[in-house]
Each structure stands twice: as C-alpha cells, then as structure tokens.
Amino acid sequence: MTQLLNQQDGRWHMSAGTDTAWISPEEFQPDAALLLDVDAEPQAEWADASLIGVNFPALTDGRGLSLAALLRQRIGFTGDLRAVGAVHEDIVHFMLRCGFTSFELADERDPAIVLQQLTPYSQHYQASVIDPLPALVRLANT
Amino acid sequence: MYQYDDFDRQFVTERVAHYREQTERYLAGKLSEDEFLQLRLRNGLYVQRLAPMLRVAIPYGTLSSTQLRALADISVTYDRGYGHLSTRQNMQFNWPEIADVPDILEQLAKVNMHAIQTSGSCIRNVTTDHFAGAAADEIVDPRPYCELIRQWSTLHPEFEWLPRKFKIAVSGAAVDRAAVDVHDIGLRVYEDDQQQHVFDVLVGGGLGRTPVIGSTIRTALPAKHLLSYLQAILRVYNRYGRRDNKYKARIKILVRALGAESFTQQVESEWAMILNESEPLPAKAIQHMQQFFAPPELPAVNDATTELPAQRLQQPAFSRWVERNVFPHRKEGYSNIILSTKAVGVPPGDVSAEQMLVVATWAEQFGIGEIRITHEQNFVLPHIRQSDLFALWQQAQEADLATANAGLITDVICCPGGDFCSLANAKSIPIAEAIQRQLADADFVHDLGDVDLNISGCMNACGHHHVGHIGILGVDKKGQEFYQISLGGHAGHSNTQASLGQIIGPSVSRQQVQGVIGRIIDIYLGLRQQDESFLSCFRRVGIDPFKASLKEDPHDAVA
Numbered sequence: 039m040t041q042l043l044n045q046q047d048g049r050w051h052m053s054a055g056t057d058t059a060w061i062s063p064e065e066f067q068p069d070a071a072l073l074l075d076v077d078a079e080p081q082a083e084w085a086d087a088s089l090i091g092v093n094f095p096a097l098t099d100g101r102g103l104s105l106a107a108l109l110r111q112r113i114g115f116t117g118d119l120r121a122v123g124a125v126h127e128d129i130v131h132f133m134l135r136c137g138f139t140s141f142e143l144a145d146e147r148d149p150a151i152v153l154q155q156l157t158p159y160s161q162h163y164q165a166s167v168i169d170p171l172p173a174l175v176r177l178a179n180t
Numbered sequence: 181m182y183q184y185d186d187f188d189r190q191f192v193t194e195r196v197a198h199y200r201e202q203t204e205r206y207l208a209g210k211l212s213e214d215e216f217l218q219l220r221l222r223n224g225l226y227v228q229r230l231a232p233m234l235r236v237a238i239p240y241g242t243l244s245s246t247q248l249r250a251l252a253d254i255s256v257t258y259d260r261g262y263g264h265l266s267t268r269q270n271m272q273f274n275w276p277e278i279a280d281v282p283d284i285l286e287q288l289a290k291v292n293m294h295a296i297q298t299s300g301s302c303i304r305n306v307t308t309d310h311f312a313g314a315a316a317d318e319i320v321d322p323r324p325y326c327e328l329i330r331q332w333s334t335l336h337p338e339f340e341w342l343p344r345k346f347k348i349a350v351s352g353a354a355v356d357r358a359a360v361d362v363h364d365i366g367l368r369v370y371e372d373d374q375q376q377h378v379f380d381v382l383v384g385g386g387l388g389r390t391p392v393i394g395s396t397i398r399t400a401l402p403a404k405h406l407l408s409y410l411q412a413i414l415r416v417y418n419r420y421g422r423r424d425n426k427y428k429a430r431i432k433i434l435v436r437a438l439g440a441e442s443f444t445q446q447v448e449s450e451w452a453m454i455l456n457e458s459e460p461l462p463a464k465a466i467q468h469m470q471q472f473f474a475p476p477e478l479p480a481v482n483d484a485t486t487e488l489p490a491q492r493l494q495q496p497a498f499s500r501w502v503e504r505n506v507f508p509h510r511k512e513g514y515s516n517i518i519l520s521t522k523a524v525g526v527p528p529g530d531v532s533a534e535q536m537l538v539v540a541t542w543a544e545q546f547g548i549g550e551i552r553i554t555h556e557q558n559f560v561l562p563h564i565r566q567s568d569l570f571a572l573w574q575q576a577q578e579a580d581l582a583t584a585n586a587g588l589i590t591d592v593i594c595c596p597g598g599d600f601c602s603l604a605n606a607k608s609i610p611i612a613e614a615i616q617r618q619l620a621d622a623d624f625v626h627d628l629g630d631v632d633l634n635i636s637g638c639m640n641a642c643g644h645h646h647v648g649h650i651g652i653l654g655v656d657k658k659g660q661e662f663y664q665i666s667l668g669g670h671a672g673h674s675n676t677q678a679s680l681g682q683i684i685g686p687s688v689s690r691q692q693v694q695g696v697i698g699r700i701i702d703i704y705l706g707l708r709q710q711d712e713s714f715l716s717c718f719r720r721v722g723i724d725p726f727k728a729s730l731k732e733d734p735h736d737a738v739a
Contacts, residue, residue: 077419098218098301100341104418107338111457128202128211128219135337151210158198161187163331165458166338 043130043152044118044140050156052149055142060091073122076101080108085115092138094123103136110137110167127152131159137167181242181550182327182472184292191334192289195296199223200282207279220278222302222340223285224295228602231275235298236288240308240326240350241269241553243293245540248551250291252536258284263536265521265529265557267593267642268347269307270298274600296334301342301429303333303414307349309357310554311516313473314562316508320369320377322352324469325406328461332407339414343421344429346414347386359555359671361385361393361678362647364431365413369403377403377466383413383443384435387641391680392432395440397447404460405451412451416443476548476563481513486567498573500626501584506569515566519559519576520583520591524616527609528594529557538579546572555644556593558586589631589701590616593644597637597654598661604637606654606661611635611693618694628701631714632671647671649715650700651681652693662687665696667726668718676715682723685730699729 040055060073068086075093084090090109092102102121109115121133122142130141134156143152162169184192199219206216224235236251243251251271255263258280259273266272276284288294298305306329308322309315329348333339339346350367351358360366366382378400385394401409417431420438435443492499505518519539522528531539539559543551546568552560559581564572576582585591592615595601597608612635619625634648638655645651651666665688669681688696703726708717718726 097215098341099423100339100418101423103338103341104415107415112453126215128215129341132335132337132340148210151205154201158201159191159194159335161191162337163191163334164336170458 039145040122040142041145041147041149041152042140042142050153052143052152058089058091074105076105078105080105080113082113084109085113087115087117089118089120090115091120091122091142094121094125096124097126097129099124103132106133106136106138107167111170127155130155131157135162135166135168181244182239182323182469188292189289192292192294192296195223195294196282196285196289199285203279203282218300220281221300222297223281224298225276225278225281226299227278228274228600232278232281233600234273234276234281234284234295235266236271236273236293236295237298237305238270238293238553239330240306240312240323241310241555242312242323243551243553244291245543245549245551247291247293248536248540248543250287250293252533252540254284254287255533255536262530262532264527264596265531265553265559267529267555267557267595267644268305269310269553269555270305271553272596274596299345301344301346302340303336303342303346303348306330306333307347307358307363307555309351309353310552310560311357311507311562312352312552313475314509314514314516315353315355315357316510317354318352318510319354320352320371321470321473322350322358322367322369323473324466325367325369325377325379325403326350327469327472328407328466329410332410336414338411339418342414342418343423344426344431346417346431348410356672356678357554359644359647359678361672362387362391362644363394365410366394367406372400379403379406379409381409381413383447384432384440386430386432387644387646388430389427389639389641390430390432391641391646392436393678393680394432395435395443397440397444402460403466404463405455407461408454408458409447409451412447412454415454416446416450420446475510478511478514478563478565481565481567486513488566488569491570495570497584498570500622501573501582502569504584504588504626505582505586509563513566515564515569517561517564517569517572518554518586519561519581520585521558521581522585522591522616523580523583524590524620525613526580527596528592528612531559535579535581538575539581542572542575556586556591558591584622585625587630587632588625589628589633589650590619590625591633592616593632593634593648595636595642597635597643601637601642603640604654605639605656606637606663607690608635608637608643608652608654611652611654611663611690614694615697618698628705629711629713632669633697634669644671645669646680647678648681649718650697653687655687657687661690663690663693665693665700665729667700667723668715670715679719684723684727688730695732696729699731700726703729 071089072087073091120140264272349358349363362385368380381398382394592612598604636643636645647669666681672678
C-alpha cells in the first residue's frame with residue numbers, strides 16, 4: 039500500500055493511497071490517468087490527461103524532474119502531476135519546484151517527517167516551473 | 181570579490197538547518213545508510229578509509245583572509261590542525277566526526293561559506309583561472325560569470341540528481357589556467373567585434389577512466405544566453421546520459437555515443453525551445469554581478485624606483501623564486517604570487533593552520549585581503565606590489581611556503597591516494613615525496629624547466645595524471661601496488677594545445693618508479709635542443725625514445 043501526499047483546500051495532507059486506473063502512453067486517451075516512465079518523450083496530446091504519473095525508478099534518478107518540467111512548460115499540462123515509485127521525502131522539495139503536485143510514498147515513510155520536508159528553503163536562487171521567468175529570480179529584481 | 185547579501189546569508193543558514201535535521205534523522209535511524217549517503221555527499225561529506233572527509237566549497241578558488249582564518253580555526257577544532265587544497269580549488273578536512281559536521285557548517289556559514297554540491301552527482305563548484313581579475317593576459321574577467329553559474333546551479337531543482345558528477349570551468353585569459361578542455365563543460369569568455377562578452381562552449385572533456393578533450397559545440401554565445409544554454413546541455417545530459425554504469429555515466433560518454441554533431445543538434449534544438457519559454461538574463465543582472473569584481477584601487481607606482489633588481493642580484497634564491505613563482509599583473513608595478521605548498525616532505529596541497537593564518541595576514545598586509553587556491557594545489561596572493569616581494573619572500577621562507585618551484589617537476593599535483601582515499605588502488609603521496617627527495621637539487625630542477633608531474637592513486641584521476649607532462653597512475657595488479665607512467669599530457673595552460681598522455685609501457689613497482697622518472701629526465705636532457713621544454717621535446721621526438729626508461733640499465737636507456 040501507499041500513501042498519497044497532496045494539497046486539499048490549500049493545505050498539504052497525507053492520506054491512504056487509492057488505486058488509480060493508470061493507462062500507458064500506447065493506450066492514451068483524453069481525460070485518462072496516464073502513467074509515464076522517466077524516459078518518456080513528451081507528446082502534445084498528453085496535455086488533455088486528467089492525471090499524469092511519473093514513475094521514478096530510484097531515489098537518485100533525476101530524469102523524472104526534467105520530464106516534469108517539460109510536461110509543464112512545453113506541453114502545457116496543467117492537471118495533477120504525480121510522482122510515483124521511488125519517491126523520498128528528501129526529494130519532494132525538488133519535485134515540487136519541477137511542477138509535481140502530488141506524491142505517492144511508500145507506507146513506511148513517516149507522514150510527520152514528509153510534511154516537514156516540503157519547503158526546507160524559504161527562497162531559491164534560480165527560476166523553476168513554479169517560479170518562472172528570468173533564470174536568476176533574485177538578480178532580475180536588483 | 182563577491183559579497184553575500186541577506187539572501188545568500190539566509191540561504192546558507194537554512195542549508196545548515198536542513199542538513200542538521202537530515203543528520204539527526206540519520207543518527208536516529210530514520211534515514212538508511214544509502215539514503216543519507218546521497219544527502220551527505222551533496223553536502224561534501226565522504227566516508228573515507230580512515231575517517232570522514234569534508235570538502236568545503238571555495239567558489240572558483242577565491243576566499244578572503246577572514247574566511248581562511250575560519251578554515252584554520254576549523255582545522256584546529258575538528259581536524260588535526262591542517263587542511264588539504266584539492267585539485268578543484270576547494271579545501272578538504274580529513275578527520276571530522278559525522279555528528280560534528282552540522283556544527284562545522286554553522287561555523288562556515290558565519291563567514292559566508294558552505295559545502296554545498298562539493299560531491300555527489302550534481303553540478304560541482306565552478307572553477308576558473310587562479311589569476312582571474314589580476315592577470316596581465318586577461319581578456320574578460322570570468323568571475324562574475326562563475327558567480328552567476330554558482331547561484332544558478334545551487335540546489336537547481338532539475339539538476340540535483342544527474343547521472344554523475346558535473347564540472348564546469350571558465351577561462352577568460354589568453355593562457356588557459358582553468359583547463360577548460362578537460363571539464364564536462366568548459367567555457368572560454370572573450371569580447372566580440374562589438375565588445376560584447378561571448379562564450380565558446382566545450383562539452384564532454386574530462387579525465388577519469390576515459391580521458392577526453394572536450395568538443396566545441398558553440399562559439400560566440402552571447403552572455404545573456406549563458407544560463408539557458410547551460411540548462412539545455414544539462415537537460416539533454418540529465419535525460420539521456422547513461423545511468424546503468426557509473427563508469428559510463430559522465431557526459432563525455434554521451435557525447436561520444438551520439439557523436440559531437442548529433443549531441444550539438446540535440447542541445448541546440450532544446451535550447452531553441454527554452455528560449456521561447458524563458459527570458460534571457462537581463463543586462464543589469466550581469467552588470468550587478470560585475471560590480472563585485474571591479475578592479476581593486478591599486479595606487480600607481482613607478483616600477484623603476486623599486487629595489488627589485490638589486491635584491492635579486494644579492495639573493496639568488498630570491499631571484500629564482502621571482503622567476504618561478506611571480507606572475508605578471510595587469511597593472512605596472514604589481515604581481516601575482518604563487519605560494520607553493522610543495523616543500524619536500526609535505527604531502528602536496530597539505531597546509532597547516534599556522535600556514536593558513538600567516539597567508540591570511542600576508543594577503544591583508546601586502547595584497548587586498550584576498551587569497552586564491554590553484555588547481556595545482558598552491559596558494560595565490562593576487563595584487564602584490566613588487567616592492568613588497570622581498571619582504572613577502574622572507575616571511576614565506578620562514579613558513580615553508582617559498583619553495584621556488586611553481587610549474588617545475590617538484591610542483592607535483594597529487595591526490596590523497598591510498599593513504600586516505602577508499603577508492604585508491606595505490607598510494608600516491610609517498611611517490612610524490614620520493615620523487616621530490618630524489619630531485620632535491622634546486623639548480624638541477626630549475627634547469628629542467630617546466631615539467632608538470634601529476635600523480636593519481638587510481639583511474640578516477642583526481643591527480644590529473646592524464647594531463648601531466650609526466651603522469652603516474654596507481655594500478656592494482658593482483659593485490660600489489662603498481663604504477664603506470666605516461667608522457668606528453670598537457671592541461672593547456674601554457675598557451676599550447678591540451679593533450680592526453682601516452683603510456684610508455686608496462687606498469688612498474690613502487691621501488692622502480694624513481695628510477696624510471698630519473699631515466700626519463702636523463703633521456704630528455706640528452707635530446708633537448710637549447711631551451712626546449714620537456715613538453716616541446718616530447719612533441720618533437722614522440723614517445724619511442726622514452727620507452728628505454730623502463731630498462732634498468734641507464735646505458736641502454738640513453739643508447
């Protein structure tokens with residue numbers, strides 16, 4: 039079983055995971071929940087998915103971070119983008135800044151710790167999916 | 181140099197708090213060994229053969245006297261009273277306790293320092309010319325761009341989990357002292373016809389198991405697009421670099437697999453799309469950064485009035501030091517100084533707390549309170565008035581920092597090797613020491629001229645053996661330490677093309693290394709024409725005449 043981390047009424051929240059009826063890219067149809075491997079090549083039609091999951095094979099595998107940035111900035115996907123697979127509480131803050139909006143974590147992860155790890159930094163040097171425009175946010179404002 | 185503002189200070193403070201909390205979770209058993217490994221590596225903490233090693237970031241090798249004093253304090257409190265200058269312009273401490281590291285980071289944060297991304301598969305500390313902003317041959321000061329890259333790459337959300345480590349170097353002078361040819365990304369900055377700063381971009385250079393000279397994938401990139409172009413390269417690498425084999429995971433393998441042309445096309449098409457999705461770096465952001473690196477106000481001095489020529493005549497040892505360790509400055513009457521850490525009997529790059537303290541004092545007394553660290557593991561004092569050289573030299577002699585060997589064979593680049601590092605196949609420091617003792621005759625060494633001797637204890641090549649004029653690599657043969665010797669490597673820093681060394685033949689035992697090096701020198705002395713340097717001689721005659729150095733009998737060797 040898994041736990042789901044997402045925002046409900048503007049607050050981050052951990053709850054028991056539910057079964058999602060994922061489909062693969064080959065089976066893609068609009069308004070479905072699409073599950074991608076981290077090496078997927080983004081397709082324009084995926085903007086119409088109801089939910090996109092990106093399956094991380096390992097804590098150290100950063101491909102899904104680039105994929106998320108592309109789904110948001112290039113494909114223009116605005117729906118729920120979920121990190122699944124090897125999702126670790128210490129990577130969630132990077133994932134958030136790449137455009138993920140929900141996270142499926144293994145049952146043994148401690149919800150209290152996970153919720154503490156969402157925003158270890160109050161500010162960042164560089165632009166990101168959720169803080170777009172100039173490459174160095176702070177310098178553009180000097 | 182760059183001055184932290186409230187943003188930077190708050191950021192490093194939050195980083196210390198974050199790492200402290202991660203360490204506490206690890207010590208409480210809430211993070212596994214493997215999970216914590218990834219987090220501590222990205223904060224510079226290795227667990228080595230004997231004890232942990234903490235690598236402190238010295239951004240592009242520049243630090244203030246205040247910062248160097250803080251490092252001296254840390255070395256006394258948490259280490260054994262010394263630090264180690266790394267081949268990437270950082271400082272390493274070899275004996276900290278894991279539980280103490282958050283406190284060390286807190287002390288570092290007080291002087292605007294950190295250990296962020298000094299190891300792990302992420303963008304490492306950017307390196308540059310150790311004479312940047314002071315060199316006579318500088319075209320564009322690379323430091324404002326280094327700082328931009330430092331900030332952009334710090335905890336970059338997309339690029340913190342790359343296939344492998346990623347090293348960027350920037351050079352802005354006629355002579356490349358940053359070895360940009362052998363970095364994951366090498367940048368050469370210069371002025372175009374309109375006096376605008378532009379970059380040539382090299383990708384896929386590197387040492388390690390598979391040494392490669394980087395390929396130039398773009399020329400004359402406008403400065404405002406520097407970060408978006410880096411983003412395009414990093415994104416292509418992050419998505420397509422191999423992750424199945426750590427020995428094939430560096431970007432050079434990807435560039436080789438795709439071919440430089442096809443790799444370039446991928447980067448260019450990614451970049452074109454990024455340009456549509458983002459804004460270029462505003463000119464005012466670049467100007468803001470350049471203000472931090474404005475040339476220091478050095479009083480105009482009349483060179484002719486200095487006593488330097490007379491001092492050199494009276495003191496041949498001083499004269500030799502001036503010849504080897506004093507480098508031209510952009511302003512009349514000033515110099516840049518290399519303080520060599522390569523005295524005989526001291527592991528290359530090791531500096532004591534006492535030495536750090538006196539160097540910090542000299543920087544204030546004779547310079548502008550600023551110190552550099554070179555990738556050759558020495559200190560640099562920039563902006564030194566020539567009339568102060570003699571006084572500085574006298575004090576440096578007392579501190580064992582006046583060895584007149586910058587660029588000579590005894591100025592050995594050397595990794596920590598099997599004495600410290602758990603990756604090493606063989607010891608490296610005792611080899612360096614034995615060769616330094618063997619070549620104790622300063623006149624002889626001086627006469628040999630420029631020879632880069634680089635020693636790595638394993639094929640990870642932290643001692644840059646591939647680009648040594650003479651390179652020594654520690655290898656393991658059935659549990660025995662052996663050494664493979666190569667010749668003709670070059671990092672590109674004396675204004676000639678970079679090259680990778682060629683192996684002279686079978687590896688030799690530790691006892692044989694000194695003999696082989698001695699015979700290589702003899703062969704060179706027999707072949708050289710007039711003032712021909714070792715590298716020029718090697719390039720003229722090739723490797724064949726040197727193969728005889730592997731034979732025990734010196735008469736065979738020179739025959």
